[in-house]
Amino acid sequence: MPDIVVMFFMLGLVAGIVRSDLAVPKATYQTLSLLLMLTIGLKGGMSLYGNLDWQVVPELLTVMALGALIPVLIFPILRKAIGLNLADSASIAAHYGSVSAGTFAVSLAYVEARGLVLAPEVTLYLVAMELPAIVVGLLIYRRLQKRTAGEVKPTMGKLWHEAFTNQGVILLLGGVVIGLMYGPLNGAAVTDLYTGAFKAVLALFLLDMGLTAATTLRPLPLQHWRLLSFALIAPPILAMLGIAAGKMLGMTEGTLIIVASLTASASYIAAPVAIKGAIPEANIGLAMLAALGITFPLNVLIGIPFYHYLILL
Numbered sequence: 001m002p003d004i005v006v007m008f009f010m011l012g013l014v015a016g017i018v019r020s021d022l023a024v025p026k027a028t029y030q031t032l033s034l035l036l037m038l039t040i041g042l043k044g045g046m047s048l049y050g051n052l053d054w055q056v057v058p059e060l061l062t063v064m065a066l067g068a069l070i071p072v073l074i075f076p077i078l079r080k081a082i083g084l085n086l087a088d089s090a091s092i093a094a095h096y097g098s099v100s101a102g103t104f105a106v107s108l109a110y111v112e113a114r115g116l117v118l119a120p121e122v123t124l125y126l127v128a129m130e131l132p133a134i135v136v137g138l139l140i141y142r143r144l145q146k147r148t149a150g151e152v153k154p155t156m157g158k159l160w161h162e163a164f165t166n167q168g169v170i171l172l173l174g175g176v177v178i179g180l181m182y183g184p185l186n187g188a189a190v191t192d193l194y195t196g197a198f199k200a201v202l203a204l205f206l207l208d209m210g211l212t213a214a215t216t217l218r219p220l221p222l223q224h225w226r227l228l229s230f231a232l233i234a235p236p237i238l239a240m241l242g243i244a245a246g247k248m249l250g251m252t253e254g255t256l257i258i259v260a261s262l263t264a265s266a267s268y269i270a271a272p273v274a275i276k277g278a279i280p281e282a283n284i285g286l287a288m289l290a291a292l293g294i295t296f297p298l299n300v301l302i303g304i305p306f307y308h309y310l311i312l313l
Contacts, residue, residue, distance in 0.1 A: 041175015044123020
């Protein structure tokens with residue numbers, strides 16, 4: 001049977017498909033998102049407590065390179081094969097190079113439920129992949145964009161600021177730092193509350209994601225069949241890229257599942273916020289259709305176990 005948290009996603013998806021009046025208030029969704037990202041950061045920081053060493057550097061550089069490489073690889077596909085305009089191609093490339101905190105949380109729960117060995121620094125992978133992908137997507141757009149007379153080209157500093165000040169990144173990094181400072185014992189009075197409720201928060205978050213995914217697919221936008229096909233085909237291919245990189249570094253089975261799930265995922269929290277402000281011409285709805293309507297359900301329902309199967313081959 002799938003992990004119980006996945007069934008909450010299914011519940012939301014079915015409720016959305018049958019047009020139930022079930023709804024998660026926007027304020028509740030925002031609270032769940034904040035709690036989820038903060039808890040992931042805390043769990044990662046506490047895992048790193050007493051385990052941080054220079055061996056982490058090659059792994060972080062590798063996942064950062066993956067985050068930067070994926071938008072470069074898929075941009076031409078989106079532009080030429082899918083037939084999207086420049087803004088949407090750069091936007092979706094950034095979304096797919098970036099990562100999904102929700103997919104990370106589900107893969108983390110999957111690994112922990114099976115008692116697999118997990119590198120303590122995996123939460124840092126989440127941040128390390130997200131930032132380069134967003135910046136590379138923006139740089140691709142800025143480089144190819146035709147500017148009107150007098151338009152000021154944004155500086156690299158502004159682009160990095162947009163990425164680093166995203167609330168998700170702030171919470172993840174802040175959680176890692178706090179967890180790393182206090183560890184599982186000294187911070188237990190606060191951190192136990194968050195980590196103990198991790199699966200309950202994730203279940204409610206996935207319930208809302210199921211409802212949202214159903215909304216993006218209703219009615220089924222068949223006119224975007226090329227993009228829908230891309231959203232189905234790209235994740236396992238990108239997962240294999242992550243598995244290959246992880247095996248080169250000798251990562252453990254559990255860690256490889258996390259890396260594969262991250263490379264196969266697409267952002268629907270951090271990237272949309274950054275892209276919406278930086279590329280106003282982009283249709284964020286298209287990115288949400290692909291990332292949240294197709295890729296996220298694919299990964300949550302069958303992708304993560306399939307990537308585990310590929311790792312064991």
